[in-house]
Amino acid sequence: MKTDNPIYLFLSAGAEAFRVLTGGHELVGPYRFCSLTIKGLERRLDGIFEPDGHDGPVYVVEFQGQHSDKAWYNLLTKIGLYGEEHPHRDVIGVGIFLREQDRPRFPRWANQAQAPLLQVALRRVLPDWLAREPDNPYVAVFAPLLIDDDEDLRARAQDLWRTVQDVSLAPEVREILGQVLEFWFFERFRGLTAKEIWAMLNLVTPxxxxxxxxxxxxxxxxxxxxxxxxxxxxxxxxxxxxxxxxxxxxxxxxxxxxxxxxxxxxxxxxxxxxxxxxxxxxxxxxxxxxxxxxxxxxxxxxxxx
Known part of the structure; x- marks a missing residue:
């Protein structure tokens, strides 16, 4: 299942998206999320949270939907390049992996608990979120990644869609969350047409x-x-x-x-x-x-x- 684009789209929904995706780590103070290209080497930082008007740390986010031996080194390179351009900022790397086994082995210190990196395996932390906060729209959008049984997911599709659409959030945030949920339904049920997917998400309403x-x-x-x-x-x-x-x-x-x-x-x-x-x-x-x-x-x- 393709996950990179919807992950970064999800993170653009703000601080609550960051909290859910990092397993509970909270941003202190206002932050802005953006994509950034380091000049000179043209290295792209796809996901970055920069403090907005305060001196809190910068979070450079790297999502890995499948195994790559270079994932940690890629993230460390981006941290270093950003730090060179902004030497007076505190930069923290966030490695987000789909599964525990997707984390690369090297460098070994990156996988130790005291490493100066945040790391999250979605399939380990998100099921707990879904159990604890089933009505949280930021959690509900991950259901297609977590519910393995197709029939179970079909049965819950309408409730998941309503969780996202009926919540009291800014319209642009609801739109982002709706796009993420819809995208993953299309990825999960590739054999269905767009009309069939929409019917699944709106089981009662024509x-x-x-x-x-x-x-x-x-x-x-x-x-x-x-x-x-x-x-x-x-x-x-x-x-x-x-x-x-x-x-x-x-x-x-x-x-x-x-x-x-x-x-x-x-x-x-x-x-x-x-x-x-x-x-x-x-x-x-x-x-x-x-x-x-x-x-x-x-x-x-x-x-x-």
Whole structure:
């Protein structure tokens, strides 16, 4: 299961995300989360919490979704490079691994309890979080990583979605948590279509009545119906529904592709916007199996400028 992108997206949700993911370590004072490239060597720090207006420590986060012998040295290199540019800051490395066995053996001191590094194995700490705080949306989003039985996960899908959507949080934070949960459901159930995944997350509410569907499709339906009034009410309604359906699928596909492959080049967006519904369905069905954007939709779908 691909986990790197949603992990960093999750961490952008703030201090509570950091607390959950580090097994209870709390940020003291305000922090800002960002991605940073060290100039000169162009080494990218994908996840970093910098103190905002105080002299607390900087946390450099390295997530490893699969085993790599170089993981500790990679993190130590990033700590050193950041420290060279900011020699008067206290820098702490945070190594987050999916499983205990993913931690590299070397350097040996990095795996000792007194090492100046924070390290977390998600499959060891998160089940306890899920048992203790099942109603915490920051914990609920990890259910697809922790619930091994597919049928059990399907049965709990709606409650997990409601835990994220009904919580009293800033809308942008709910959006981040919803994206993380949705992403991992797509990764977990690769054989299902987007519509089937959404139906799983909204077991009672028809997809046409969900806020996501309405926000995506309503504009297209309205435009189609406005045009249809000049040509006949029945024809206009059909046109509006067809346009809304195509626009909704196109927007959903672009959103998921951006989450999977990063910002889309203009050519890729144009191909999606002009594709028929049947082609959009095929691309949606294959989105998590394609190794690259170009392999999925064809054309010269290189990186966005």
């Amino acid at each position: 997809i046409q009545e969900t806020k996501a569907y309405q926000s995506i499709f309503a504009e297209g339906e309205a435009k189609g119906e406005e045009k249809g009034e000049a040509k006949g009410e029945a024809k206009g309604k059909a046109m509006g529904q067809a346009m809304g359906k195509a626009m909704g699928k196109a927007e959903s596909l672009k959103r998921l592709l951006t989450r999977r492959f990063g910002p889309l080049p203009t050519e890729a967006e144009q191909r999606i916007d002009t594709a028929p519904v049947a082609q959009l369905d095929a691309w949606l069905d294959g989105i998590f199996d394609a190794p690259s954007l170009e392999d999925l939709i064809g054309g010269h779908a290189g990186p966005a400028p």
